[in-house]
Amino acid sequence: QIADPANCDQMYESLVRIHTNFYKNKYPRLKDTxxxxVTVEECKLILATGNEANEVLFD
Incomplete structure (x- = not known):
């Protein structure tokens, strides 16, 4: 039994908006930096590699 169905529906709709990238599509980024x-690709590279690769990028 759900204690507050209206609150549950509101939370569900919020999660649906996040899941479907509603805000990403509504407010597109003007630049990918x-x-x-730093570009998105460079951020992914920094986060996905070991410490040695990070030191090279920041020297």
């Missing part, structure tokens, strides 16, 4: 100027 962050405030540091």
């Amino acid at each position: 962050s405030f540091t100027g």
Whole structure:
């Protein structure tokens, strides 16, 4: 038994919007860089590799 069906429905709709990238599509990014100027691909490379690769990129 759900204690508050209206609240449950609201949470469900919020999760659906997140899952379907509603806000990503509603507010597209103008550029694919962050405030540091690093591209998405470079961020993924930094996060996916070992410490040695990270040191090379930041030297």
